[in-house]
Amino acid sequence: MATKASKSAARLMMAPAVTLLLGWMLVPLTMTLYFSFADYRPLRATFEPWIGFDNYVRFTSSSSFWDAVTTTLVMVGSILAITVVLGILLALLLDKPIFGQGIVRILIISPFFVMPTVSALVWKNMMMDPVNGVFSHVSRFLGATPHDFLTQTPLFSIILIVSWQWLPFATLILLTAIQSLDGEQLEAAEMDGAPPLKRFWHIILPHLARAITIVILIQTIFLLAIFAEIFVTTQGSFGTRTLTYLVFQRVLESQNVGLGSAGGIIAVILANIIALFLMRAVGKNLDA
Amino acid sequence: MARAVSTRTRFAWTALAWTIAFLMFFPILWTVLTSFKTEAEAIASPPSVVAFDWTLENYGVVQERSDYMRYLWNSIIIAGGSTLLGIAVAIPAAWAMAFVPGRFTRDILMWMLSTKMLPAVGVLYPIYLICIELGVLDNRAALVVILMLINLPIIVWMLYTYFKEIPGEILEAARMDGANLRSEILYVLTPMAIPGIASTILLNFILAWNEAFWTLNLTSVDAAPLTAFIASYSSPEGLFFAKLSAASTMAIAPILILGWFSQKQLVRGLTFGAVK
Numbered sequence: 001m002a003t004k005a006s007k008s009a010a011r012l013m014m015a016p017a018v019t020l021l022l023g024w025m026l027v028p029l030t031m032t033l034y035f036s037f038a039d040y041r042p043l044r045a046t047f048e049p050w051i052g053f054d055n056y057v058r059f060t061s062s063s064s065f066w067d068a069v070t071t072t073l074v075m076v077g078s079i080l081a082i083t084v085v086l087g088i089l090l091a092l093l094l095d096k097p098i099f100g101q102g103i104v105r106i107l108i109i110s111p112f113f114v115m116p117t118v119s120a121l122v123w124k125n126m127m128m129d130p131v132n133g134v135f136s137h138v139s140r141f142l143g144a145t146p147h148d149f150l151t152q153t154p155l156f157s158i159i160l161i162v163s164w165q166w167l168p169f170a171t172l173i174l175l176t177a178i179q180s181l182d183g184e185q186l187e188a189a190e191m192d193g194a195p196p197l198k199r200f201w202h203i204i205l206p207h208l209a210r211a212i213t214i215v216i217l218i219q220t221i222f223l224l225a226i227f228a229e230i231f232v233t234t235q236g237s238f239g240t241r242t243l244t245y246l247v248f249q250r251v252l253e254s255q256n257v258g259l260g261s262a263g264g265i266i267a268v269i270l271a272n273i274i275a276l277f278l279m280r281a282v283g284k285n286l287d288a
Numbered sequence: 289m290a291r292a293v294s295t296r297t298r299f300a301w302t303a304l305a306w307t308i309a310f311l312m313f314f315p316i317l318w319t320v321l322t323s324f325k326t327e328a329e330a331i332a333s334p335p336s337v338v339a340f341d342w343t344l345e346n347y348g349v350v351q352e353r354s355d356y357m358r359y360l361w362n363s364i365i366i367a368g369g370s371t372l373l374g375i376a377v378a379i380p381a382a383w384a385m386a387f388v389p390g391r392f393t394r395d396i397l398m399w400m401l402s403t404k405m406l407p408a409v410g411v412l413y414p415i416y417l418i419c420i421e422l423g424v425l426d427n428r429a430a431l432v433v434i435l436m437l438i439n440l441p442i443i444v445w446m447l448y449t450y451f452k453e454i455p456g457e458i459l460e461a462a463r464m465d466g467a468n469l470r471s472e473i474l475y476v477l478t479p480m481a482i483p484g485i486a487s488t489i490l491l492n493f494i495l496a497w498n499e500a501f502w503t504l505n506l507t508s509v510d511a512a513p514l515t516a517f518i519a520s521y522s523s524p525e526g527l528f529f530a531k532l533s534a535a536s537t538m539a540i541a542p543i544l545i546l547g548w549f550s551q552k553q554l555v556r557g558l559t560f561g562a563v564k
Binding site for chain 2: 119
C-alpha cells in the first residue's frame with residue numbers, strides 16, 4: 001500500500017530520530033574508546049594519546065575490578081531473585097478475588113514511582129537508621145539490639161532498598177501476564193482434580209515464562225546501572241562498589257579518565273552481551 | 289474468571305493482600321507522617337504514629353532554607369521539556385515505521401532499543417567534557433536534550449506499538465477519499481493516536497522526573513532538579529528527619545499521583561510492547 005512518495009516521506013520522518021540517536025551513541029562512545037587507550041589525567045595535565053592496552057590491563061588486574069564484578073553480580077543476582085520470586089507470588093495474590101483490589105494495586109505499585117535518591121534516603125534514615133529508624137524501634141520493642149544496617153550489612157541493605165523499588169515492576173508485569181491466561185484451561189485442570197501446586201507448575205508457570213524472561217532482562221539493564229542508591233547511602237564503601245560506581249569514581253572522582261574509560265568500555269561490552277538476549281526476546285514478539 | 293469463591297476465602301485473600309500492600313507502602317506512609325512532626329517528635333522513641341501535634345512548619349523551612357520551588361521548577365522544565373522534545377522527534381519516526389514499514393524498519397527499531405542499553409557510565413566523561421566545552425555544564429537545556437536522547441528509544445517504541453494498533457484500512461479509506469498525507473495525519477490519525485500519545489507523555493515524564501544519573505552528575509546549582517536537591521540531604525550536617533521527610537514528600541507527591549494513573553502504560557512502555 002505504500003507508494004514511492006510515501007516511502008521517501010517516511011525516510012524523511014525517521015531521519016531526525018535516527019540521526020540524533022546515532023550521534024548520541026557514536027560520538028561519546030568513540031571518545032570513550034579513544035580515551036581508553038590514552039593516559040589521560042586532566043588534573044595532572046597528563047595526556048598521552050596512545051598507551052596501548054595498558055589501561056585495560058591495569059583496570060582488569062586491579063583487585064577493585066574483581067571486587068566490583070563480584071559485588072555487581074551478587075547485587076543484581078539477589079535483586080533479580082527477590083523481585084521475580086516475590087513478584088510471582090504477589091501477582092498470583094493480586095489475581096485472586098479481593099476487596100479493594102484497585103487500592104491494593106496502587107499501594108503496591110507506588111515504590112516504583114519514588115525517585116531513587118528519595119527511596120535511598122528514606123530507607124537509610126527513616127527505616128534503617130540504628131537510632132531513629134523504624135527497624136530499630138521495632139527491635140527495641142522486641143527487646144533486641146538494633147541492627148546498624150548500612151554499616152554492618154551494607155550490601156544487603158542496598159539490595160533491600162532496590163528490591164523494594166523494583167518489586168512493583170515485576171509484580172505489575174507478571175500480573176498483566178497472569179491476567180491474559182486462559183481461565184478455561186485452569187478450570188479444566190481444576191475439574192480434573194489437579195492440585196493448586198501442580199496447576200501452578202504445569203499451567204501458570206509455563207505461561208509466565210516469557211514475561212519472567214522479559215522482567216529479568218529489563219531489570220538487569222537497569223540494575224547494572226544502579227547509581228543514586230549507592231551514591232547517597234555508602235558512596236561505594238564497605239563492599240558496595242559496583243562496576244558502574246567504580247567507573248564513576250575513576251572518571252569523575254579521581255579523574256583518571258584513561259583508566260575509567262577502559263572500565264567504561266568493559267561495562268558497555270558486558271551490558272551488550274545481556275542486551276543481545278533481551279533483543280532476541282523482544283524481537284520474537286515483533287513477528288508475532 | 290467467574291468462579292464461585294466462598295466469602296471466607298475471599299476475606300482471607302483480602303486480609304493477606306492488604307497486609308502486604310500496607311508493608312510495601314509503609315516507608316512512603318511513614319515519611320509522609322514524619323513530615324508533619326516536629327524534629328523532636330520525629331526522633332522520639334518510641335515514635336507516635338498519629339497522636340502528635342501535626343505541623344506544617346517543616347514544609348516552610350524546607351522551602352525557605354533550600355529554595356524548594358527552584359528545584360521543582362527545574363524538575364518540571366527538564367522532565368517536561370525532554371518529554372515534549374522527544375515526542376516531537378518520535379511521532380514522525382513512529383508514524384513512518386508503523387504505517388510505511390520498509391525492509392529495515394525492524395532493524396531500526398531493534399537498533400534504537402539497543403542504544404537504550406548503553407550503560408550511561410560508559411559515556412559519562414565524554415558527555416561531561418562536551419558539556420564543559422560547550423559551556424553547558426549545570427544547564428537546564430543540556431539536560432533537556434540529554435534526557436530526551438535517553439528516553440527517545442522508549443518514546444519511539446511506545447508510540448510505534450500504539451500506532452500499530454490503528455487499523456491500516458482507515459488510512460486507505462481516507463486516501464481513497466482524496467486525503468493527502470498532511471490531512472491524513474491531522475484528521476485521521478491524530479484523533480485515534482491521542483490516547484497513546486498521552487500515555488507515552490505520562491510515562492516518559494515520570495521516567496525523566498526520576499532520572500538520577502545524569503541529573504546528579506551534570507548539575508550543581510543552577511539546573512539541579514529535585515533528585516539532586518534530595519541528594520544534598522544525604523550529608524549528615526544537613527540532616528533533620530522531619531525536614532528530610534517534608535522534602536521527600538514534596539519531591540515524590542506529584543509523580544506518585546501521575547504514576548497511579550499510568551500503571552497500564554507502564555507495563556507496555558517498559559517492556560517495549562512485549563507484554564501488554
